[in-house]
Amino acid sequence: MMNKLIFKLVLTGLALTAITTAYADPEKDREMLTNYFEGRFPGVALAEFANGAYAYDTVGRESWEAIEEFPPYEIAVDDGKEMWGKPFSNGKTYKDCFADGPEIAHKYPHWDKKQAMVMTLPLALNQCREANGEKPLKYKKGSINNIVSYIAFESRGNKTQVLIPEGDAGAMAAYEDGKKFFYTRRGQLNFSCASCHLQNAGNKIRSDILSSALGHTTHFPVYRSKWGTVGTLHRRFTGCNKQVRAKPFKAQGEEYRNLEYFLTYMSNGLELNGPGARK
Amino acid sequence: MNRKRKGLLSLASALLVGVSLFSSAALAAEAGSNSSSNIEEGKKLAFSRPKGNCLACHMIKEGVSPGNIAPPLIVMKTRFPDKQVLKDQIWDASKRNPETSMPLFGRYEILSEDELNKVVDYIYSL
Numbered sequence: 001m002m003n004k005l006i007f008k009l010v011l012t013g014l015a016l017t018a019i020t021t022a023y024a025d026p027e028k029d030r031e032m033l034t035n036y037f038e039g040r041f042p043g044v045a046l047a048e049f050a051n052g053a054y055a056y057d058t059v060g061r062e063s064w065e066a067i068e069e070f071p072p073y074e075i076a077v078d079d080g081k082e083m084w085g086k087p088f089s090n091g092k093t094y095k096d097c098f099a100d101g102p103e104i105a106h107k108y109p110h111w112d113k114k115q116a117m118v119m120t121l122p123l124a125l126n127q128c129r130e131a132n133g134e135k136p137l138k139y140k141k142g143s144i145n146n147i148v149s150y151i152a153f154e155s156r157g158n159k160t161q162v163l164i165p166e167g168d169a170g171a172m173a174a175y176e177d178g179k180k181f182f183y184t185r186r187g188q189l190n191f192s193c194a195s196c197h198l199q200n201a202g203n204k205i206r207s208d209i210l211s212s213a214l215g216h217t218t219h220f221p222v223y224r225s226k227w228g229t230v231g232t233l234h235r236r237f238t239g240c241n242k243q244v245r246a247k248p249f250k251a252q253g254e255e256y257r258n259l260e261y262f263l264t265y266m267s268n269g270l271e272l273n274g275p276g277a278r279k
Numbered sequence: 280m281n282r283k284r285k286g287l288l289s290l291a292s293a294l295l296v297g298v299s300l301f302s303s304a305a306l307a308a309e310a311g312s313n314s315s316s317n318i319e320e321g322k323k324l325a326f327s328r329p330k331g332n333c334l335a336c337h338m339i340k341e342g343v344s345p346g347n348i349a350p351p352l353i354v355m356k357t358r359f360p361d362k363q364v365l366k367d368q369i370w371d372a373s374k375r376n377p378e379t380s381m382p383l384f385g386r387y388e389i390l391s392e393d394e395l396n397k398v399v400d401y402i403y404s405l
Contacts, residue, residue, distance in 0.1 A: 188389055189382040190373075199380055204346040206335045 026164055026175055026265055033198075033266050037214045041202060049215030050270045052278060056202055057209040064277065073149055073223040073275040076230045080150025083143065088132040094147070097128035105155035105272055109162065109261050111171035118174050118257040121148060122232060139251035140235035145221045149230055152221065152274030160218060160272060162265040178262030181255060182213070187246030193259075196240075208279070217264040219276030230275060233260060321401025324394050331390065331398055336381065340405060348380060355405045366399045 037049065041056055048055040054064050084102055087093050098104055105121060112119040122144055126136035137144040164171045182193045193213065196205065201212040220233040227235075234251035237259065241248040249255040325331040326342060334342040338351035359365040368375060370385030384390045390398060 188387050190387060191380065191382075195380045199378070200348050203348045205348060206332075206346045207344040208346075 029179065030266055030268060033214055036198070037201070037212050041212075046269075047271065049212055050218040050267075050273050052215060052219070052276070053202075053209045053211040055212070055215070060209065060279065067277050071223075071275075072225075072277055073221075073230050076146045076149040076221075076223070076275065077153045078150075079143070080146035080148070080153075083147045084150055088129070088134050090132050092132050094125070094128060097124075097131070102151050102154040103158070105152050105274065106158035106161060109257065109264055111163070111165055111168060111174065111261075113165070113168070116170050117254070118261045120252065120257055120260055121151065122234075123252050123257070140232055140238065141229070145230040145232060148221050148232065149275045152219075152272065155272050156274070158272050160264060160267045160270050162261065162268055164265070174258045174261055175265065177255075178258035178260070181259045182262060187241065187244030189244040191244040193240065213263065213266060215267055215270055217260065217267050218270050218272050219274040221274065222276040222278050224278050226279065317397050317400045318404050319401075321397035321399070324390065325398050325401055330394065331384070333398075333402075352402055352405055355403055359403070362399065362403055365403060366395070369395060369399060369402070 034046065038044075038046065044055050051061075054061040084094050095101055100107075108121040108124065109118050111117075122137075122139055125144070125147060126139075129136055137147075164175055185192045185195065196210050197213040197216065201210050203210055217233060220236070221230045222236070223230045232251070234256045237256050238248040238251065325333045325339065328335075333339060333352070334345045336346045336348035338345040338347070338353075340353070355365065359368075371383045372379040372381035373383055373386075382389055384398075385392070385395050
């Protein structure tokens with residue numbers, strides 16, 4: 001027991017220092033993280049990490065698979081399809097903003113050169129609405145989840161492929177900022193995202209088996225039984241910040257967008273499988 | 280000069296009173312520290328989610344669905360012959376392991392001094 005613990009401490013110590021002191025080389029960061037999780041969960045195929053904690057929570061997996069037979073996010077997908085097709089009051093639709101849509105989830109987040117910021121799907125949808133004289137949607141709860149669910153569903157099977165444009169200092173700074181956020185301890189309980197989703201991935205915190213950071217973004221928005229509805233990635237960030245008694249940041253503010261940029265980059269190559277269903 | 284000395288004297292005696300008050304309070308705390316009511320209260324604090332929430336990570340006797348992030352809290356007196364070492368661990372776990380995922384209950388004032396002492400009494404009784 002003690003030997004195992006010490007071994008684990010040494011391993012995670014290595015991973016934590018190795019990853020946090022790495023050069024500003026996102027590809028290296030991603031490889032290191034992937035290697036860390038492959039070492040931590042031998043026998044779990046890389047693609048499985050897109051399923052969150054169910055990649056290794058064999059008990060939870062059974063009920064999850066049963067739930068997926070009658071997906072609780074289906075209504076959201078249907079309502080989102082309707083939203084997608086329904087004209088704004090000026091007669092235009094989302095399609096006028098997103099010519100390739102609705103299969104576009106894999107294009108987000110991306111670095112928006114013109115606005116010099118990380119562009120996420122919910123933000124782009126609201127910019128489209130505002131350009132067409134519509135009110136923006138709220139970012140955590142409500143109908144934004146319907147349209148994002150529909151887009152996620154239509155985008156299934158595409159691979160995560162976040163790009164950091166070469167030689168773009170702004171994009172690299174945003175990535176670095178998100179990475180720093182992930183490894184910074186905060187809140188009275190003094191946890192970083194990495195404390196739970198790297199250092200303790202696979203361990204049980206009370207009765208929850210902790211998911212790995214790898215694969216965190218593939219399946220959003222997600223239906224959570226605890227919420228009784230579908231919620232956005234930034235809603236999840238808010239919840240995880242609150243758990244450690246840290247003040248959450250604004251959904252779609254710069255901090256969470258940069259965090260999403262880093263976190264999604266880490267899952268490059270993994271298949272999109274949203275919307276998801278979780279406990 | 281004379282007045283100054285008088286002032287110093289009264290300052291010294293005030294300090295003395297302060298010290299003796301402090302130490303008698305400490306003594307009282309010490310005397311009460313192993314009472315079964317302290318242990319009982321410490322257990323409540325340790326199990327309470329907004330307080331210790333130790334079960335999030337540790338297996339503890341009688342605790343329901345504990346986490347497994349951390350070693351089970353058993354035979355504590357054997358493993359921590361010095362109660363102060365146990366208290367230090369709960370006060371600031373980062374001293375022993377800078378990468379710890381255990382909250383710093385004393386240092387970050389998650390538990391008050393009094394609450395923490397009760398938790399230590401309880402854990403020490405396991």
